[in-house]
Amino acid sequence: MAWSIRSLGTILLDLACPPRCALCGADTDGGDLPTVCVACAAVVAAGPARCLRCGDVMIDGRCPMRRCPSPHWDGLVVLGPYGDDLRRHVLRAKRPGAEAVATALATLLASRHRDTLATWQIDTVVPVPMHWWRRCSRGTSTADQLAVGISRATGLPCRRLVRRVRATPMQNELPWEDRRRNVHDAFRPRRRCAGRRILLVDDVTTTGATLAECRRALVEAGAAAVYAAVVAKADRTAESPPAP
Ligand SMILES: [Zn+2]
Ligand SMILES: [Zn+2]
Numbered sequence: 359m360a361w362s363i364r365s366l367g368t369i370l371l372d373l374a375c376p377p378r379c380a381l382c383g384a385d386t387d388g389g390d391l392p393t394v395c396v397a398c399a400a401v402v403a404a405g406p407a408r409c410l411r412c413g414d415v416m417i418d419g420r421c422p423m424r425r426c427p428s429p430h431w432d433g434l435v436v437l438g439p440y441g442d443d444l445r446r447h448v449l450r451a452k453r454p455g456a457e458a459v460a461t462a463l464a465t466l467l468a469s470r471h472r473d474t475l476a477t478w479q480i481d482t483v484v485p486v487p488m489h490w491w492r493r494c495s496r497g498t499s500t501a502d503q504l505a506v507g508i509s510r511a512t513g514l515p516c517r518r519l520v521r522r523v524r525a526t527p528m529q530n531e532l533p534w535e536d537r538r539r540n541v542h543d544a545f546r547p548r549r550r551c552a553g554r555r556i557l558l559v560d561d562v563t564t565t566g567a568t569l570a571e572c573r574r575a576l577v578e579a580g581a582a583a584v585y586a587a588v589v590a591k592a593d594r595t596a597e598s599p600p601a602p
Pocket of ligand 1: 380381383396
């Protein structure tokens with residue numbers, strides 16, 4: 359009976375206040391995802407197929423990277439390219455109070471790559487950490503919110519297993535060639551994670567330097583495998599992102 363009353367309440371609430379898309383504000387159209395309309399889901403998740411090792415766009419069905427498989431992590435899934443709609447949504451998700459946008463992007467990311475994540479046998483979702491000082495000044499961490507969203511969508515636990523031990527200049531403020539040095543040795547494990555199969559989560563990646571350094575800390579702490587999931591990948595021909 360309690361279930362029926364709750365269901366009736368949900369139906370009445372939906373009739374009075376139809377669920378809105380977190381990305382565009384339109385009705386969600388009764389699509390598969392509760393917080394994203396069908397149109398946004400189609401636009402945001404559109405984009406070419408990417409290599410599941412390095413994240414580069416496939417050419418003729420093959421990875422264009424000569425050194426793929428990537429030495430930096432075990433696999434990488436991407437929601438889409440950092441441009442147009444996705445860039446706008448990522449920037450909105452960075453603002454305080456925009457948790458719904460981050461949750462919607464995380465839900466889309468997890469939904470698009472559900473089969474791959476299952477194949478990877480992930481057991482823990484881990485956000486790329488923000489330095490505590492920057493977190494205090496901004497009041498939010500998009501990576502945290504995305505990781506929680508993916509955790510909810512997949513049913514996997516979310517843990518902060520890495521900490522950032524020094525504040526670094528924003529990656530997008532630096533030339534490409536300086537970005538790896540900028541984050542070198544900037545992360546430490548919070549605790550041992552022996553045997554864990556981890557999914558690192560961030561909003562944007564460009565060179566992959568931040569993900570690679572986080573992976574290094576997790577492997578030092580005993581992780582068996584470290585994969586990564588990012589909302590947007592800024593390819594070398596695209597505009598530089600805000601904070602990879
Ligand atoms: Zn929408
Ligand atoms: Zn590749």
